[in-house]
Amino acid sequence: MTNPQQNLPVNVVVNGVRHQVEVDPRLALVDFLREDLELTGTNVGCRTGDCGACTVTVDGEVVKSCLSLAVSADGSEIRTIEGFAGEGEELSPIQSAFWNEFGFQCGYCLPGMLFCTEELLGENADPSEADIRHAIDGNLCRCTGYHGIVRSVQTAAAATRTCNRKRVSE
Amino acid sequence: MTQTIAPTQSANYVGTSERKHNGEKFLRGEMVYIDDIRIPGMHFAGIVRSPHPHARIKSVDLSKASVAEGVIFVLSGAEAAKHTDPIPHFIDPEAFGGKTTDVRCLAVDKVVYVGEPVAAIVARTRQDAEAAVELVDVEYEILPFVIDGEESLQPDAPRIYEHWDDNKIISIPFISGDTEAVFAQAEHILEDELKIQRYSTQPIEPRGYVAVYDSRESSYTFYGACQNPHPLRWVLSHTLRVSENDVRVIAPTVGGAFGLKMHGHPEEPLTCILSKLSGKPVKWIEDRTETMLVGAREQMHRFKVSFTSAGKITALKDHFVANVGALGAPPGWGMVFLSGLAFPTGYKIAATDVLATVVASNKSPWNAARGYGKEATALVMERIIDLVARDLGMDPLEVRRVNLIESHEFPYKTAGGLNIDSGDYHAALDKAVEMIGLPALRAEQEELRKDNRYLGIGFAFELTPESGDIPGTLVGGFDTSTVKMDPSGKVTVLTGVTTPGGGNDTSILQIVSDQVGIEISDARIIQGDTLLTPYGFGNYSGRSMVTGGNAAYLAAKDIRAKLLIIASRLLETDESDIDLRAGWARSLSNPDKAIKISEIAYTVYTLAFATATGVEPPLESTRVYQPENIQHTPDAEGKINIYPTYSNAVHVAVVEVDADTGHVKVRRFGTVHDAGTIINPRFVEGQMEGATAMGIGAALMEHSIHDPATGHLSTNRFKTYLMPRASDVPMFESVHQVTPSPYTALGTKGAGEAGVGGAQAAVTNAVHDALAPLGVTIRQMPLNPQNVLHAIITRETGKQA
Numbered sequence: 006m007t008n009p010q011q012n013l014p015v016n017v018v019v020n021g022v023r024h025q026v027e028v029d030p031r032l033a034l035v036d037f038l039r040e041d042l043e044l045t046g047t048n049v050g051c052r053t054g055d056c057g058a059c060t061v062t063v064d065g066e067v068v069k070s071c072l073s074l075a076v077s078a079d080g081s082e083i084r085t086i087e088g089f090a091g092e093g094e095e096l097s098p099i100q101s102a103f104w105n106e107f108g109f110q111c112g113y114c115l116p117g118m119l120f121c122t123e124e125l126l127g128e129n130a131d132p133s134e135a136d137i138r139h140a141i142d143g144n145l146c147r148c149t150g151y152h153g154i155v156r157s158v159q160t161a162a163a164a165t166r167t168c169n170r171k172r173v174s175e
Numbered sequence: 176m177t178q179t180i181a182p183t184q185s186a187n188y189v190g191t192s193e194r195k196h197n198g199e200k201f202l203r204g205e206m207v208y209i210d211d212i213r214i215p216g217m218h219f220a221g222i223v224r225s226p227h228p229h230a231r232i233k234s235v236d237l238s239k240a241s242v243a244e245g246v247i248f249v250l251s252g253a254e255a256a257k258h259t260d261p262i263p264h265f266i267d268p269e270a271f272g273g274k275t276t277d278v279r280c281l282a283v284d285k286v287v288y289v290g291e292p293v294a295a296i297v298a299r300t301r302q303d304a305e306a307a308v309e310l311v312d313v314e315y316e317i318l319p320f321v322i323d324g325e326e327s328l329q330p331d332a333p334r335i336y337e338h339w340d341d342n343k344i345i346s347i348p349f350i351s352g353d354t355e356a357v358f359a360q361a362e363h364i365l366e367d368e369l370k371i372q373r374y375s376t377q378p379i380e381p382r383g384y385v386a387v388y389d390s391r392e393s394s395y396t397f398y399g400a401c402q403n404p405h406p407l408r409w410v411l412s413h414t415l416r417v418s419e420n421d422v423r424v425i426a427p428t429v430g431g432a433f434g435l436k437m438h439g440h441p442e443e444p445l446t447c448i449l450s451k452l453s454g455k456p457v458k459w460i461e462d463r464t465e466t467m468l469v470g471a472r473e474q475m476h477r478f479k480v481s482f483t484s485a486g487k488i489t490a491l492k493d494h495f496v497a498n499v500g501a502l503g504a505p506p507g508w509g510m511v512f513l514s515g516l517a518f519p520t521g522y523k524i525a526a527t528d529v530l531a532t533v534v535a536s537n538k539s540p541w542n543a544a545r546g547y548g549k550e551a552t553a554l555v556m557e558r559i560i561d562l563v564a565r566d567l568g569m570d571p572l573e574v575r576r577v578n579l580i581e582s583h584e585f586p587y588k589t590a591g592g593l594n595i596d597s598g599d600y601h602a603a604l605d606k607a608v609e610m611i612g613l614p615a616l617r618a619e620q621e622e623l624r625k626d627n628r629y630l631g632i633g634f635a636f637e638l639t640p641e642s643g644d645i646p647g648t649l650v651g652g653f654d655t656s657t658v659k660m661d662p663s664g665k666v667t668v669l670t671g672v673t674t675p676g677g678g679n680d681t682s683i684l685q686i687v688s689d690q691v692g693i694e695i696s697d698a699r700i701i702q703g704d705t706l707l708t709p710y711g712f713g714n715y716s717g718r719s720m721v722t723g724g725n726a727a728y729l730a731a732k733d734i735r736a737k738l739l740i741i742a743s744r745l746l747e748t749d750e751s752d753i754d755l756r757a758g759w760a761r762s763l764s765n766p767d768k769a770i771k772i773s774e775i776a777y778t779v780y781t782l783a784f785a786t787a788t789g790v791e792p793p794l795e796s797t798r799v800y801q802p803e804n805i806q807h808t809p810d811a812e813g814k815i816n817i818y819p820t821y822s823n824a825v826h827v828a829v830v831e832v833d834a835d836t837g838h839v840k841v842r843r844f845g846t847v848h849d850a851g852t853i854i855n856p857r858f859v860e861g862q863m864e865g866a867t868a869m870g871i872g873a874a875l876m877e878h879s880i881h882d883p884a885t886g887h888l889s890t891n892r893f894k895t896y897l898m899p900r901a902s903d904v905p906m907f908e909s910v911h912q913v914t915p916s917p918y919t920a921l922g923t924k925g926a927g928e929a930g931v932g933g934a935q936a937a938v939t940n941a942v943h944d945a946l947a948p949l950g951v952t953i954r955q956m957p958l959n960p961q962n963v964l965h966a967i968i969t970r971e972t973g974k975q976a
Contacts, residue, residue, distance in 0.1 A: 031302075045211035046204015048430065050379040051463040055893035058379055086204035096202055104198040107857045110865065111676025112201035113208070113379040113430030138901040145893065147378050147431050148676050150868030151901040153861060 020088025037075035057117030057144030108157030110148035117144035188685035192857035221304030225286035228537035228886025229320035245303030248453035252281035265506035273345025324498025351590035352526030357490035361481030373473035380430020403713030406649035426703030432675035434543030439504030471544035500538035507541025510548030550932030557936035592814025631945025637933030640818035641717035641925030654722030664773025671711010672723030679719035690731035692755025717925030726800035733796035837964030845908035851924030866930025874938035
């Protein structure tokens with residue numbers, strides 16, 4: 006790229022809202038979300054992909070948004086913690102489980118923990134404790150010792166299974 | 176009155192695990208942390224930091240940076256010194272007979288650690304500021320440096336501060352009885368050493384500040400990820416040469432703190448002066464490599480104990496050295512004082528000779544870290560207990576039982592002068608043994624050993640003095656809360672204590688809601704704003720419930736008294752016949768007679784000269800809580816007691832050590848915790864779980880390492896500074912034991928600091944228990960594969976580990 010500062014178009018849907026903007030190609034996805042779209046629920050803890058506070062989903066995949074560029078998300082559908090429950094919706098069973106089971110204290114790691122739980126439960130409705138720990142191993146929490154988080158995921162899994170059974174029986 | 180009030184009737188919320196009152200805002204990503212704050216016209220600061228551990232600043236050339244893209248202002252240390260004074264020390268060592276030095280927001284003549292701020296940039300964007308930092312030319316004259324604490328004590332060590340005669344900041348003795356006389360008569364004597372590594376708190380949210388200078392008012396509004404807004408205001412006003420009432424400090428939601436966000440950091444006044452001089456609101460957000468610079472906890476202990484054949488410890492000597500890095504203005508070095516004072520924790524040892532030596536080096540400064548030095552004492556004492564047991568071939572539990580203070584001996588005055596309030600340590604020990612199922616584990620251990628597998632069980636007792644008050648400093652042991660009920664019956668609580676996430680806000684609302692009889696959803700709480708809340712010291716020392724919680728309790732009781740008078744008039748029954756609950760005042764003898772709390776509140780405000788005559792409006796009360804038992808007047812031995820209350824815990828760890836790789840796996844971890852009266856069990860457990868994980872990290876992996884060749888911090892990312900991840904820890908098993916403190920209004924003892932030292936000690940003892948067949952003693956923390964393997968290998972070749 007001869008002129009790195011020439012802005013490039015980005016066309017994304019974030020939490021169901023379409024955005025067509027031009028951004029600096031050096032802009033990290035997390036800064037695009039936080040600064041340009043003012044979605045500050047996504048947090049920054051390290052900018053090296055180690056802590057997971059900046060986790061979002063891009064086309065359904067869990068992504069650490071400090072490690073990807075805004076321009077690379079062009080054409081994608083992105084969800085941040087603000088869109089976790091869905092617009093105007095009640096808290097999801099995963100969010101409720103994190104609240105009821107004390108799955109967070111300072112809340113800074115929540116985006117990562119919520120999205121990793123969602124991804125895990127999408128693949129495995131009845132995860133073991135080891136499965137849960139493996140699923141959140143890329144996300145650091147310094148407050149809870151992970152105890153409340155593991156319990157939250159277990160409770161969310163049980164709630165999701167109940168929910169699915171109801172759906173099947175209906 | 177025939178009907179009695181059941182005990183539960185006044186406690187709707189207290190004692191229950193009410194979930195976080197504002198949890199939904201967290202879960203929807205709506206909480207506002209420091210980096211989420213945007214002020215119109217806001218610019219960004221970038222900081223030029225020293226690449227040298229020790230060097231004289233010859234010149235600072237800001238000319239290229241000043242014309243770089245987006246840059247509006249540049250500042251050198253020399254220029255900053257014209258506008259600011261040195262940062263007052265949180266706890267000045269000079270006040271305790273030690274040496275001190277001026278700490279400035281930007282270095283002026285020389286730098287004393289890698290990462291010390293030297294110059295600053297203000298630019299339109301963070302990226303522009305960071306790019307301009309690279310354009311600043313600083314010419315240094317490199318000086319010899321020292322990063323090892325004991326080398327720094329040598330007479331020929333490079334002098335860090337020229338006006339000092341050596342690098343020792345202070346030596347503080349804690350002496351009781353005549354240890355040498357006891358040693359001379361002793362049945363058994365044991366000497367050993369333990370090096371505790373430098374490690375750090377590392378909340379997931381780094382530090383950050385936003386300063387807004389208002390030139391018309393000559394005042395500052397300072398938003399900061401900070402734990403102590405009011406004391407910070409005092410520091411800023413002194414550094415910035417403005418009146419204290421011209422500074423407003425606001426702490427937004429804080430993403431974890433653990434001591435890191437106590438103040439004295441150069442970037443706090445720096446952000447302010449950059450705002451004043453540039454004419455713009457200025458934001459500075461730390462990056463992780465900067466957070467990693469802040470250290471803590473590094474201590475080298477050499478101890479000697481005498482004991483009887485029955486396991487009774489008769490004397491203890493421990494002269495230890497703490498390497499606190501360069502002397503910073505935050506309260507880091509004070510941790511060492513507490514390490515010394517906390518000896519011999521909950522054990523009855525009549526003769527103690529503890530000497531805490533604090534030495535400066537060319538590492539970056541410390542700040543406070545959860546445990547505040549008491550974690551080091553716990554580790555050393557618990558290693559001593561297990562070493563004594565090994566020496567005598569005794570059960571380490573029995574050595575604990577023989578030496579722990581007995582429940583009938585409280586209040587108990589320790590050798591250090593602490594006056595321990597209450598507890599039942601032996602019962603806690605028994606509960607821990609039962610919880611973990613010790614006999615079955617011992618059987619399994621024996622079985623596994625046949626296959627050369629090394630299972631270990633380690634116990635640790637932990638005493639955590641909480642809610643301290645250090646005389647002559649703004650480390651206060653009291654706090655203030657206001658409770659206001661408006662004419663709609665809604666409640667606002669304002670308090671001087673702050674929350675970095677642990678949940679004291681919700682717990683305070685539980686206390687208040689019970690007292691005034693409302694639903695917790697009808698109450699809100701405001702913390703962390705010096706303009707709005709009453710004066711308070713914020714968050715440290717497990718103090719929030721002891722001080723802010725009890726102050727809110729007293730204030731809410733004042734409101735309750737007024738509500739009961741009016742309710743009694745409106746319901747035409749005795750005050751003692753009225754239950755306040757869930758938004759209603761109800762007659763206990765005739766439950767059909769009831770009135771809404773909101774109607775009572777409206778009555779106070781609107782019928783002040785009729786129904787509410789004699790009840791002073793408004794429904795507002797501000798109360799201070801000063802716990803009992805703090806004793807600042809020296810006793811006959813010249814000792815003072817700076818802590819009102821003493822939580823305690825017994826920890827038990829079950830580990831498996833791979834003797835081929837040195838890897839330690841924590842299989843189980845249990846805690847019996849006595850935090851006195853519990854307001855919210857899950858919050859108390861949450862504090863302990865988080866601290867336990869931190870202690871496991873301290874035991875097994877966390878280590879801040881400086882390269883001895885360059886003085887640079889090698890472990891400056893999460894890739895190199897390892898902290899526990901979910902797979903590194905087990906579920907935590909917990910049992911509460913409640914012995915209320917007689918010295919606090921609600922009997923609370925505080926929670927939050929306990930756990931780090933206990934967990935670190937239990938894991939360390941468990942590793943030694945596992946490796947007992949190999950006869951290994953590890954003297955260098957952490958017990959990472961390298962150190963464990965080294966100890967095993969050197970032991971096998973007959974060398975000293």
